[in-house]
Amino acid sequence: MNSFDRLPAEEARTGAVGPAGVQSSALPGTTPERLLILEAGRAERNYWQDLWHYRELFAMLAWRDVSVRYKQTVIGIAWAIVRPLLTMVVFTIIFGNLAKLPSDGAVPYPVLVFAGMLPWFLFSSILSDASNSIVTNSNLIAKVYFPRLIVPSAVAVVALVDFAINLAILAAIMAWYGFMPNWQIVFLPLFVVLAVLASLGPALFITALNVKYRDFRFIIPFIVQFGLYVSPVGFSSAVVPETWRFWYSLNPVVGVIDGFRWCLLGGESQLYMPGFLASLAVVVAVLWLGIRHFRKTERTFADLI
Numbered sequence: 664m665n666s667f668d669r670l671p672a673e674e675a676r677t678g679a680v681g682p683a684g685v686q687s688s689a690l691p692g693t694t695p696e697r698l699l700i701l702e703a704g705r706a707e708r709n710y711w712q713d714l715w716h717y718r719e720l721f722a723m724l725a726w727r728d729v730s731v732r733y734k735q736t737v738i739g740i741a742w743a744i745v746r747p748l749l750t751m752v753v754f755t756i757i758f759g760n761l762a763k764l765p766s767d768g769a770v771p772y773p774v775l776v777f778a779g780m781l782p783w784f785l786f787s788s789i790l791s792d793a794s795n796s797i798v799t800n801s802n803l804i805a806k807v808y809f810p811r812l813i814v815p816s817a818v819a820v821v822a823l824v825d826f827a828i829n830l831a832i833l834a835a836i837m838a839w840y841g842f843m844p845n846w847q848i849v850f851l852p853l854f855v856v857l858a859v860l861a862s863l864g865p866a867l868f869i870t871a872l873n874v875k876y877r878d879f880r881f882i883i884p885f886i887v888q889f890g891l892y893v894s895p896v897g898f899s900s901a902v903v904p905e906t907w908r909f910w911y912s913l914n915p916v917v918g919v920i921d922g923f924r925w926c927l928l929g930g931e932s933q934l935y936m937p938g939f940l941a942s943l944a945v946v947v948a949v950l951w952l953g954i955r956h957f958r959k960t961e962r963t964f965a966d967l968i
Contacts, residue, residue, distance in 0.1 A: 710958070713810050721813045724800075725820035728792075732821050743828045747784060751776050754897035764898045770928050771840045777833050779896040782854070782923045784829060786862040786916055787887045788822035793866035794883050797874050801968040811961040812954075815870055819859050826855070833927070845929030854922040861915045861946045867953035871960045874967050895920050900935065909938055915949065918942020 714721075754776045758764045793815035797804060800814050837843065873879040894916040895903075903911045912918060918939045925934040 710810060714812065717809050717813055720809055721817050724814065724817035728818060728821045729824055732824075743825045744832060747777065747780050747829050747832065750780060754780075758897040764902055771842060774833075774837055774840055774842055774928070775899060775924070776897055777829075777836055778924045778927045779894075779920045781826065781829055781833060781927075782858045782919045783891065783894060783896045783916065785822050785826045785855070785858045786919065787890070788825060789819050789859060789862035790866045790869075791883055791887055792821065793818040793863065794869040794873055795880055797870050797964060798877070798880075798968065804968055805965050811964060812867075812957065815863065815866055815957075819863065822862075823855075823859075837927075842928075844927050847926045847929055851923070851926040854919060854926055857922065857943070857946065858919045860950050861919055864915075864946065864949035864951075864953040867957040868949075871957045874960070874964050890914075890916065899924075900938070901933075908935060909941060912938025912941045913945055915942045915945045918946070 751773055755773050758772075758776075796815045796818050797811065804811065804814070869879060869883065894914060900908065900911065900917055900921055912935065919942065921934055921939060921942075
């Protein structure tokens with residue numbers, strides 16, 4: 664048996680069986696006798712239950728990552744403001760002024776670009792940080808057991824903090840141009856969740872590969888840079904020819920960005936439903952494959968790291 668075949672600590676308080684299959688029994692006023700029970704596959708059967716039991720660890724790791732991001736920095740929180748603003752200016756000049764790509768209806772081009780950058784930065788931040796999270800937390804992984812899925816999932820909290828800052832910037836830009844969202848804004852939280860799930864799928868797959876093959880950390884920036892230009896961040900996906908638009912939507916980020924623009928820009932940015940359903944199917948498939956591969960290899964993390 665290995666160290667992973669053990670029970671959640673909470674069962675030691677509520678039942679007769681405790682961590683690592685430890686069973687205790689004693690008469691009142693006497694010292695408890697402890698019986699060690701090793702049962703194969705116990706950790707596997709209770710893995711998802713353990714995720715809830717270790718929720719405090721998830722909160723601690725998330726708070727630590729947020730503190731590290733903004734503590735003892737020269738620019739600090741300003742970096743979360745400067746980066747999207749500069750990217751918006753570059754994309755507006757290249758795609759709006761030079762390439763003369765159309766925007767969605769009466770939407771100002773800077774608003775269109777920033778509405779696409781919101782989900783993209785959320786996606787790329789989670790993908791980049793979560794892909795290196797297991798290696799970064801190697802000391803923790805090697806010393807104690809807990810569901811390893813907690814580590815890359817906690818990274819998403821940092822990206823959500825940046826997302827909240829960028830959303831406030833977009834609100835200011837929309838107010839500057841006198842452009843207000845419609846009732847579709849109520850669906851924005853659903854697309855935020857979709858963006859997180861779309862990024863966690865490939866991130867879990869890559870972080871498992873990164874533990875064994877360390878050169879994957881050099882591939883991740885290329886993937887993010889390439890994805891920025893093949894995704895409709897600086898332009899509307901409506902410019903894609905109709906014959907190719909469905910196949911273009913197999914990029915899961917396309918459906919996420921189109922959904923964000925539909926929520927934020929209302930009727931001015933229509934949601935291409937066949938393409939959105941295709942993107943949603945790809946998100947679900949990649950997430951399932953990522954979790955499956957991560958769960959299959961996480962037993963070896965402590966040995967390889």
